[in-house]
Amino acid sequence: MTLPVMEPDLDGATLKQWARIVDDGPFSSLCWGERIAFGNPDSSTLLGAVAAWTDRVRLVTTVVVPQLHDPVMLAKALATGDMLSGGRLTVGIGVGGRKEDYDAVGADIATQTMRGMAERVAIMKRVWAGEKVTESVLPVGPPPARVGGPPLLVGTIGPKTVRSAAQWADGMAGTTLDLDVGQQNALFDVARAAWSAAGKPKPHLATSFWFAMGEGDGPRAQMHRHLRRYMNWIPAEFVDAMAPTTGWTGDEDDLREVLRAFEAIGTDEVHLIPTSADVDQLRRVADVAADFI
Template identity: 80%
Template structure:
């Protein structure tokens, strides 16, 4: 979803979601920010559950430390119910202290240990355990037994290993589209999940994208990064922009997706740098050719 783009409204978000649902895509994803003008993630989850029927809905990522874990578990269980069991919960610690401060959360909790503690509470809620001496447990029960699939959002081997005991897979991001580096991280996940006696992890990565001809796609990515990365000095973003994310033609995108498929990537989450629906249509043509 183009949630980090300006001037969004109900019609655009609905049309984007339905275009994804009608297309050859496997999932519909969106991220969370607080000190930004994006739609609130959990409210959007309810709308997306109503606007779609087929694709999985994936939060990439929600930050548990910004929420009460019981209320977050209840909201996610509700989203799972409304979507008919199509929810995957991607979670991470986030990278911006301003989002923590905006909701009165302690930036000192921005750790994997703190996130894992909140996941444990969420799992208890989804299992139907009482978290207080209430008459009934917190509901509704999720459609998926034991709760939605959990993906950990990280790029670090150490934090990835620490998640092997509770996560079902990885929702990563690659800035420079280095497939060899991504495969090395995937190998860390494969080894860590095997050592923990877990099933093979779901391996997903993501990158910013812009599809088109000539210099326009790279300029589109640059504009998006300047807006989104507003906490970073603009000269640093300017220096990053030529090599961050992907920009090119449909043929170029086909080659990139094939390269990541060859290293065993289960899913790629493409992060929009425009709210132009034609971007979705052009990517859909590429994905349809690869299926």
């Protein structure tokens, strides 16, 4: 389950309530995304909070963009979160899809590439391995809970990115806009083949989609409002055109059917993305998720 970090008028109490309900089960992971030129919480600060608010669930960044950060400081922040959570961190990493986020922090948009991301991942892994990245007296710490650093998932919807990441990632954290199971399975096959060719164990296969739980026309209207707000860098007429077929809306039985379809193609994890901070929708999804333990 993803925290509703992209919703308006958030406060700490709401996020804490969501985190604790997710931690109580049956969810496997608690996720949150990163944006800069938006009203969402800072990813690293939130990591510290959710590490304190939870005890069981894995904590997953979906995704953090290393090109928007100094890689040494990002490695230190993530290692700190991993230490505070007792080794429950998984790091989803992507190149980011918004130029305005790069502009906001003065990052070079030319680094918005797989090469740019891989170069920063290599630095982060050196930090996590305890290597000195400068002539300092001591290396940058703290050490992460797992030797070599937390598991890494590449956030992508494209086969080229998946193949490129096989050298350094432990799996993928993709997303599907239209819930096309066949298309998702084709991308999973690319990952399976790339990891095998790299001599690595089977990749962790995760995907995600937006959801709005409920009956009637209300959930689709909720989805549309969310997409209009979240996709604010895209012309509104394009968002309006895609809104009727983007994400999932429905009731508990509908959601079970969708999750079973993803389970059937070997999906290890589905990261559900809320389009409302309404805790009732979270509880309704939890009832469905309990069937997949």
